Amino acid sequence: MNPMLETTITVNGTRVTRRVEPRTHLVDFLREELGLTGSHTACEHGVCGACTVRVDGEIVRGCLTLAVQANGRAVDTIEGLSDSGEIRDLQAAFHERNALQCGFCTPGVLMTAQELLRTRPAATRDEIRDFMSGNLCRCTGYQSILDAIEAVLIARRQARPA
Amino acid sequence: MKASSFGYARPASLAEAFALLARHGEGAKLLAGGQSLIPSLNMRLAAPELLVDLGALGELEGIAPLGQGLRIGARTRHCEIERSALVAERAPLLAQAAPHIAHVAIRNRGTLGGSLALADPAAEWPACCVALGAQIVIASARGERRVAAEQFFKALYATELAADEILVAVEIPPPAPQARSVFLELARRRGDYAMVGLAAQANRTDGQLRDVRLVFLGVGAIPVLARHAMAAIEGKAADAAAIAAAQHELSKDLSPNGDLYTSAEAKLHLARVLTGRALAALAR
Amino acid sequence: MNDRIAPDQLAPAPRAEERKPAPAPVATRGYIGASIPRANAKRLLEGRGCYTDDIQLPRLAHVVFFRSPHAHARIKRLDLQPARAQPGVIAVFDGRAIAEYCTPWVAVLGHLKGIKSPPQHAVAIERVCWQGEAVAAIVAETRAQGEDALAHVEAEWEELPAVTDMEDALSGRYVIHPDLGDNICFKRELVTENFDAAFAQADLVVEETFGFGRHTGVTLEGRSILADYNAAEHSLTVYHATQAPHMMQDIFSRHLDIPEASVRVICKDVGGSYGIKVHVYPDEMATAAISVMLRRPVKFVADRLESFLTDIHAREHKAKIRLACTKDGRILGFDLDDLTAIGPYSVYPRTSGIEGNQVVNLTGGPYRHKAYRAKMHVVFTNKNVTCQYRAVGHPIAVALTEGIVDLAAAKLGIDPAEFRRRNIIPDDAYPYTFPSGIKFEKLSHEQCLDKLLEAMDYRALRAEQARLRATGVYRGIGLAAMIEVTNPSPAFYGVGGARISAQDGATVRLEPTGMVTCLASVTEQGQGTDAIFVQICATAVGVSVDKVRVMTGDTGVTPYGGGTWASRGAGIGGEAVLQAGKALKSNILDVAAAMLGVDKATLDVRDNAIVDGATGEAKLPLAEVGRVGYFRPDTLPMKFQAELSVTRHYTPREYGFTFTNGIQASLVEVDTDTGFVKLLKHWCVEDCGTVINPILVDEQIRGGIVQGLGAAMLEECVYSPEGQLLNGSLADYLVPMSGDVPDIEVAHVCTPTKQSELGAKGVGEAGTAGAPGAVMNAINDALAPLGARVTDQPFTPERILRALGRI
Structure with a gap:
């Protein structure tokens, strides 16, 4: 049996310390240790994107990051982005366009979309389609998701001071 | 689908990492970005005793000029290469290839060195490094050595790296003034591993292609340098006849294995198609 | 140590004034037809859903399964004791141990004459019949510990011949279940009297064989179950990601021998279903049995x-189809010979005979030919089981029909749109009985075709196609008309003896505050059941949508009903809600009339208030009716009892199925050098009768189309000849991502069913039904000038290059 390692992570602005098994990936840690069940495990081999969270401000696959690797780092989840209001416009746009059905992929989709909005404000619809192609949604036809992201992208672009 | 239990160490220096490798031997596995290793752990395809996380080794990070060329630390992430102005200027092939690697969330963690050390035959960086004539910098307690990328890849998932060695950097020679590069890849979906890919590099002078390097991914156990095809186009203008000659020669260079969805014949055919497109682009 | 370091990062919750007012009802039909965002989507958008795997209970144990590595083998030796000794392991069970608590099942139905299948156990005993079949269960404190212990299970096998090829199975060279005599699970033959004559007099008979890859649903949330047995009560509570809670309640009760009233199935949020989560899975039954055996909660989530x-697969078919027509392009008849393989067992309780049966029922669907012959065999193989997945049989029937129709049109030199126009059943021909025996109430093929051609600007696309061909760009346009089974009556399962409800119920209750609560037996899988029931209920009662709260997915709470499958939720459950809402309104008016001392007929409920029906003048707020009805009934007339809670049920009876129709079109570009196909655009015109919420309907159609595009382009469960699944990961089994799909334009023709007052037909499967046929025809249209043609789905670059003769 390998020793549990003390791991301290700032999760959604709150510093938490736990002893974790090295094999525990970040999403299991968030879900099972912290009860942050908004991030989902759906493939656990890095393809579907349902586990997408932010580490030090950048999105990663939560299933391809060990909790111990996040020691000393800042992790943001859908719960954090919701509570801070950071993606309220994006959530509203998704809601208005019904850009989700079962909702299982949605937290990961929103995390990825927010990364796009932050890092590629000039993205075209094709670039949005491309950027989002690492997040599997099996319910929608993706169209409402792209529509929602595109609308927020334009709105944020217009809101930015010239 | 949970990984089997393993130990975890995060050495603060290369020396410490070497000591861990020496102590644990084959039971130790180096963890760089983990974007290929962790899925294989989760699926229990790999079950190391100890993961040695290179994440704290700042000396493995960063992109820096090396003369007129480049030195890229092994822990440099795909996204950093993708964004680097220095890479775009001095090794544009890498900048062209980067967006083909999986998706943003993966590129935010996956590393150059990790990809090279894994040596997946369908991965982008190994072929690019061979095309660019890069030197792979390898360190161990015994010292540092350099191996040409062309010699680095030995067999399927096997490289020049010994169990006690760590890939620390890649050195890329300066580009010639007339250098051009093209990276093409055919994948079933955006971000998937390539069915066939081609990293191509050449110097174009007076309408002719010289020092042509055509390196294929996804068609063999390792990146494949298409020497016969290269010879067929060397010093020629990339006109239809020369391109056809190079395409014809490919059957001497490539003997692909089929995969789940694509037969060997289809791969060879697709390699020819990419060759035609790449040579036309290099000549433009 | 947890120290909050940034409490100020929390944004305040939106204040009342920031909350938007409830949307206003539409003038004539209330909220029916209004694009109102789903209220219950908000918590999903904040990561506050509650899926089965999110539930933690005290003393929760986790079960993992040791699964067969072989497609067909006898278990020579199984030693679980080394696994039992591993850290964290609570118990280990083999098939015999589980069988003491869970009886086996046989998945046959009376109306599928001759269907046969052997008894199936929750965990295999003596023999395994597909790779992945559960052989032993290991219960541990954590999932990871359970998986650790799996490596310590010792098993020895005697491999048996694996039958993996359909033709081989049909030949009976090796019989998988010797007791059954052959490998034929089910067969059906059908021929109309005029068949021979029709084919004899035809000017043209075209024939083609089409192949359909076996694929699967890939719900993002794996199958999930948490069973919690209470020994003191001999009761079982099951948190289950399922589409049919009442069906599962019955099954847990019968197979675990617990009184039905003591079994409660709770379906929280479900992360995608598509038909995958409407079947009985052996490992899920074992999980429930183990909870009984261990007297504690046990969770299983399929990774x-x-x-x-182990999730059901679907659609492994090889079918030959012939079409007979006159030289002026009139279709005389179809001739079908379909072969499909379903794995080693028919799946309980719906059977695996339905998909093939549907192909027979639906082939030729949109057309007015009179002659039809069909032959269909369903055979056992040693691969994973197949069963009903979204659009059951339809994608096959549509692709067969539309593929052969295009071939006939091409041979006759008639434009495919024109060929369809000459042959579709006219809009004034209903009611109509189809050669396969099915009956159509009212369809709108002509209107749909017109609308589609206009939406896509068919002529302009053809002109552009011709222009581009001259430059070496190969674009193709494909059409696929279709019919779809929705709102099934008991003819689907009940008549065959399955305890699967064809009716659904709704209880609607006025709360003292004037709020309305609706409890419904149809479940929410993300398709928007809750949202449309809010709209229907609000409309029926006369309140605004923010006053209605819907609860579904709990057998302890809702009326009895079928749940979500076969595109039935809106049409059947919605009608139950409508009727319950209307009845509640009537009862509310009774109370109001008694309170006001006026004739009930002069009153109405509008905008959350009792109003004068003629003038609209507000008389009483609904909350006042609630207050008096519940707290001051003493003020009402002596013999008057307020009934502010009403239950209504609905069963479709007039037709076996309420058919819908639609047509899709696909525009593709084929790279003839690489065999890659770029999907440029997709159109769908669909007639699902009354549209309750357009944004829900449209995106559900799109999602369905994308699953169909996946089938056509990417998805296939690839097995080795030995029966090993070769692509069982999301990296190898390819599903469409955003980069792989085009924009999809959706339009509607609206022909409400007259069977119900709501008039809604189903829509959830339409997209999946038509998309593969449309794409196939588009690809073949693009390849036509090159003399190439593809017929085997998925249309991989390899297959296209081979068709082109490039390799």
Whole structure:
């Protein structure tokens, strides 16, 4: 049996310390240790994107990051982005366009979309389609998701001071 | 689908990492970005005793000029290469290839060195490094050595790296003034591993292609340098006849294995198609 | 140590004034037809859903399964004791141990004459029949510990011949279940009297054989179950990601021998279903049995690798189809010979005979030919089981029909749109009985075709196609008309003896505050059941949508009903809600009339208030009716009892199925050098009768189309000849991502069913039904000038290059 390692992570602005098994990936840690069940495990081999969270401000696959690797780092989840209001416009746009059905992929989709909005404000619809192609949604036809992201992208672009 | 239990160490220096490798031997596995290793752990395809996380080794990070060329630390992430102005200027092939690697969330963690050390035959960086004539910098307690990328890849998932060695950097020679590069890849979906890919590099002078390097991914156990095809186009203008000659020669260079969805014949055919497109682009 | 370092990062919740007012009802039909965002989507958008795997109970144990590595083998030796000794392991069970608590099942139905299948156990006993079949269960404190212990199970096998090829199975060279005599699970033959004559007099008979890859649903949330047995009560509570809670309640009760009233199935949020989560899965039954055996809660969540090996697969078909027509392009008849393989067992309780049966029922669907012959065999093989997945049989029937129709049109030199126009059943021909025996109430093929051609600007696309061909760009346009089974009556399962409800119920209750609560037996899988029931209920009662709260997915709470499958939720459950809402309104008016001392007929409920029906003048707020009805009934007339809670049920009876129709079109560009196909655009015109919420309907159609595009272009469960699944991961089994799909334009023709007052037909499967046929025809249209043609789905670059003769 390998020793549990003390791991301290700032999760959604709150510093938490736990002893974790090295094999525990970040999403299991968030879900099972912290009860942050908004991030989902759906493939656990890095393809579907349902586990997408932010580490030090950048999105990663939560299933391809060990909790111990996040020691000393800042992790943001859908719960954090919701509570801070950071993606309220994006959530509203998704809601208005019904850009989700079962909702299982949605937290990961929103995390990825927010990364796009932050890092590629000039993205075209094709670039949005491309950027989002690492997040599997099996319910929608993706169209409402792209529509929602595109609308927020334009709105944020217009809101930015010239 | 949970990984089997393993130990975890995060050495603060290369020396410490070497000591861990020496102590644990084959039971130790180096963890760089983990974007290929962790899925294989989760699926229990790999079950190391100890993961040695290179994440704290700042000396493995960063992109820096090396003369007129480049030195890229092994822990440099795909996204950093993708964004680097220095890479775009001095090794544009890498900048062209980067967006083909999986998706943003993966590129935010996956590393150059990790990809090279894994040596997946369908991965982008190994072929690019061979095309660019890069030197792979390898360190161990015994010292540092350099191996040409062309010699680095030995067999399927096997490289020049010994169990006690760590890939620390890649050195890329300066580009010639007339250098051009093209990276093409055919994948079933955006971000998937390539069915066939081609990293191509050449110097174009007076309408002719010289020092042509055509390196294929996804068609063999390792990146494949298409020497016969290269010879067929060397010093020629990339006109239809020369391109056809190079395409014809490919059957001497490539003997692909089929995969789940694509037969060997289809791969060879697709390699020819990419060759035609790449040579036309290099000549433009 | 947890120290909050940034409490100020929390944004305040939106204040009342920031909350938007409830949307206003539409003038004539209330909220029916209004694009109102789903209220229950908000918590999903904040990561506050509650899926089965999110539930933690005290003393929760986790079960993992040791699964067969072989497609067909006898278990020579199984030693679980080394696994039992591993850290964290609570118990280990083999098939015999589980069988003491869970009886086996046989999945046959009376109306599928001759269907046969052997008894199936929750965990295999003596023999395994597909790779992935559960052989032993290991219960541990954590999932990871359970998986650790799996490596210590010792098993010895005697491999048996694996039958993996359909033709081989049909030949009976090796019989998988010797007791059954052959490998034929079910067969059906059908021929109309005029068949021979029709084919004899035809000017043209075209024939083609089409192949359909076996694929699967890939719900993002794996199958999930948490069973919690209470020994003191001999009761079982099951948190289950399922589409049919009442069906599962019955099954847990009968197979675990617990009184039905003591079994409660609770379906929280479900992360995608598509037909995958409407079947009985052996590992889920074992999980429930183990909870009984261990007298504690036990959870099982299929991981992705298990999902590929054990979630039902679907659609492995090889079918020959012939079409007879006159030289002026009039279709005389179809001739079908379909072969499909379903794995080693018919799946309980719906059977695996339905998909093939549907292909027979639906082939030729949109057309007015009179002659039809069909032959269909369903055979056992040693691969994972197949069963009903979204659009059951339709994608096959549509692709066969539309593929052969295009071939006939091409041979006759008639434009495919024109060929369809000459042959579709006219809009004034209803009611109509189809040669396969099915009956159509009212369809709108002509209107749909017109609308589609206009939406896509068919002529302009053809002109552009011709222009581009001259430059070496190969674009193709494909059409696929279709019919779809929705709102099934008891003819689907009940008549065959399955305890699967064809009716659904709704209880609607006025709360003292004037709020309305609706409890409904149809479940929410993300398709928007809750949202449309809010709209229907609000409309029926006369309140605004923010006053209605819907609860579904709990057998302890809702009326009895079928749940979500076969595109039935809106049409059947919605009608129950409508009727319950209307009845509640009537009862509310009774109370109001008594309170006001006026004639009930002069009153109405509008905008959350009792109003004068003629003038609209507000008389009483609904809350006042609630207050008096519940707290001051003493003020009402002596013999008057307020009934502010009403239950209504609905069963479709007039037709076996309420058919819908639609037509899709696909525009593609084929790279003839690489064999890659770029999907440029997709159109769908669909007639689902009354549209309750357009944004829900449209995106559900799109999602369905994308699953169909996946089938056509990417998805296939690839097995080795030995029966090993070769692509059981999301990296190898390819599903469409955003980069792989085009924009999809959706339009509607609206022909409400007259069977119900709501008039809604189903829509959830339409997209999946038509998309593969449309794409296939588009690809073949693009390849036509090159003399190439593809017929085997998925249309991989390899297959296209071979068709082109490039390799």
